[in-house]
Each structure stands twice: as structure tokens, then as C-alpha cells.
Amino acid sequence: MTKTALVCGAGGFIGGHLVKRLKSEGFWVRGVDLKFHEHAETAADDFVIGDLRDQNFVRSIIDRRFDEVYQLAADMGGAGYVFTGDHDADIMHNSAMINLNVLDACHKRNIKRVFYSSSACMYPEHNQLDPDNPNCSEESAYPANPDSEYGWEKLFSERLYLAYNRNYGMECRVARFHNIFGPEGTWEGGKEKAPAALCRKVAAADDGGEIEVWGDGLQTRSFLYIDECLEGVLRLTRSDDFEGPVNIGSEEMISINNLARMVIGISGKDLKIRNIPGPEGVRGRNSDNRLIREKLGWAPNEPLKAGIERVYAWISGEVARRHNRQ
Numbered sequence: 001m002t003k004t005a006l007v008c009g010a011g012g013f014i015g016g017h018l019v020k021r022l023k024s025e026g027f028w029v030r031g032v033d034l035k036f037h038e039h040a041e042t043a044a045d046d047f048v049i050g051d052l053r054d055q056n057f058v059r060s061i062i063d064r065r066f067d068e069v070y071q072l073a074a075d076m077g078g079a080g081y082v083f084t085g086d087h088d089a090d091i092m093h094n095s096a097m098i099n100l101n102v103l104d105a106c107h108k109r110n111i112k113r114v115f116y117s118s119s120a121c122m123y124p125e126h127n128q129l130d131p132d133n134p135n136c137s138e139e140s141a142y143p144a145n146p147d148s149e150y151g152w153e154k155l156f157s158e159r160l161y162l163a164y165n166r167n168y169g170m171e172c173r174v175a176r177f178h179n180i181f182g183p184e185g186t187w188e189g190g191k192e193k194a195p196a197a198l199c200r201k202v203a204a205a206d207d208g209g210e211i212e213v214w215g216d217g218l219q220t221r222s223f224l225y226i227d228e229c230l231e232g233v234l235r236l237t238r239s240d241d242f243e244g245p246v247n248i249g250s251e252e253m254i255s256i257n258n259l260a261r262m263v264i265g266i267s268g269k270d271l272k273i274r275n276i277p278g279p280e281g282v283r284g285r286n287s288d289n290r291l292i293r294e295k296l297g298w299a300p301n302e303p304l305k306a307g308i309e310r311v312y313a314w315i316s317g318e319v320a321r322r323h324n325r326q
């Protein structure tokens, strides 16, 4: 029998790629989102536009048993959206509603396997003050102290999924993503993440000019290419004895200025970096992959540069197209 999957947030970056991956494995896929995918035609068999904050709508799309449900929908964005504080109420309310509705509708249809994407933003701020030695091991999550309301909502929802496992015999799986990047993601408008923002700035800059980088550029992060993220998601979802939460991220930590230098190097342009004040989040963050290696016998290992090259090629094409239209 053909296997079936539901992807909530299928019009988004990771959801769009996940739909493609599930289709390549022969699944029948229903995608749901507030919007169609902005950068690619959907590969889903059935794509439904609707609002997952609406309980009746959620019940209408979870109208059968799915073999796998992936809950990726969230009100989110890059540092420019999450860390200014201006969107806190929406972020918490919208994402919590989505998770409450989707999980309960799955429970009531007797769907057991639901994947939920949490975020490294739920880790305590005090463990991420040293850019060279951040601690993001899974057990460091408590006592909790995320630096954003986005992180607090993720923490609440992680616990919600695992509570349904305990109380209702569900088999939810929870991963904490660390900065996923790739082609066909948001690259402008304020919700884009650092790799996409830097690729756009470099692609748009004139040779010999400069680009602006938020903060002093010494803040560190790691970035995971979308294909490896999906590999981790599917391995975790299909694992029979491990529910998470577990990090899905790269351990190749880099400062934001060095990431900018990497992009500039790939572009072949001669550009200077100008550090300007801006929202930057915690000082340091890196994935800790000991648990995923131990539990799933797998961890991402592709060098960051290989993924950045692909994304730069895609974004510079988008920037050129935009320029030609103007």
C-alpha cells in the first residue's frame, strides 16, 4: 500500500523540501500552509491553503490516518523578526495554537507518528554567552532560560508532544534544528537567516564595495544544509525507540564575519565587511551531536562551504532576475 504523509508548513522552506523528499520515496503527500510556496511549484499530491490556528480547519485536513505527520508550521523568522520583541505575542500565540490543534487532531484520529521541529533557540541564554564555547547539549536545556519568546514557545510545544506520548501512547518525535539553510528559502524581507542574508548582500554588492553585517561579527553559529536536515528528520521519525528531543545541526561552528568572508570568497568579488548595530541573538551557538550519533548512529558531516556554494549560486540567480526585471 502507498504510504501517506501530511506536511504542515509545506509552503515554507523546510516543508517544501520535505514534500519533495517524501515524493521521491513514493509517498502520497498532503501539504498544508497559509500560502503556496514562493520559490517552487509544490510536489504535493494535495496542497491545501488554510490556517492551522483554526481547529475546524485542522480537523478537516486530518480527515484520515496518515503514516507520518510532520508539523513544521510556525510563526517564525530570522533575527530581524524574532529578536526585536515586536512580534512576541503573535509568535507565541500563533505557534502554540498550531501545535495544540495539530497534535490533538492527530490523537483523535489515532495517528501515532508525528514529527515536531523545535529549535536550538530553546537552549538557555547563559550557556551561550561565550562565542567560542557554547553548550547546546540536549540535557543543558534545564533550568530553562531561552533568550526569546520564540524559544519559550518551542520549549512548551516540545513538552506538549512528549506529554501526548506519555499520556496517550503516541509516538511523537522531537528535533531541535540548528540554523537550516538551502536553496528555495527566504532570502529577503526581514525573515531570512544569516546565510541567505549574506549571500543576498554579496550578490547585490558592486565589486570593490562593502557589505553590512549585524553585530561585531564575532558571534558564532553553525549552519546545516537542508538535505542533511531532512535525512536526520526521517531517521528520527522512523526510529522506533528514540523520541528525542535531539539536536539536528552541524558541529562546524563559524563566526558571522568568517561566514561573510566565505561567501565573499565564493563570489570572487573584492568586498569589505562593515559591522553595524543590529539584532544578533546569543553570542555563540553550535550543535552538539553526541546524542544523535549515539541514538541514531548518524550525524551530519558535509562541510559548510559545499552548501554555501549551492545557496550562493541560487540566490545570486534570484538577485540577478530581480535586477533584470527592474
Ligand code: NAD
Residues within 6 Å of the ligand: 008, 009, 010, 011, 012, 013, 014, 015, 032, 033, 034, 035, 050, 051, 052, 053, 071, 072, 073, 074, 075, 076, 077, 094, 098, 117, 118, 119, 120, 176, 177, 178, 179, 180, 181, 193
Ligand atoms: P518557514 O517560515 O519557511 O515555514 C513555516 C511555514 O509555516 C510557512 O510557510 C508559514 O506560512 C507556515 N505557517 C505559519 N503559520 C501558519 C498557520 N497559522 N497555518 C498554516 N501554516 C502556517 O520556516 P522553515 O525554515 O521552513 O521552518 C520550519 C520549522 O522548523 C519551523 O517550525 C521552525 O520553527 C523550525 N526551525 C527552523 C529553523 C531554520 O533554520 N530554518 C531552525 C530551527 C527551527
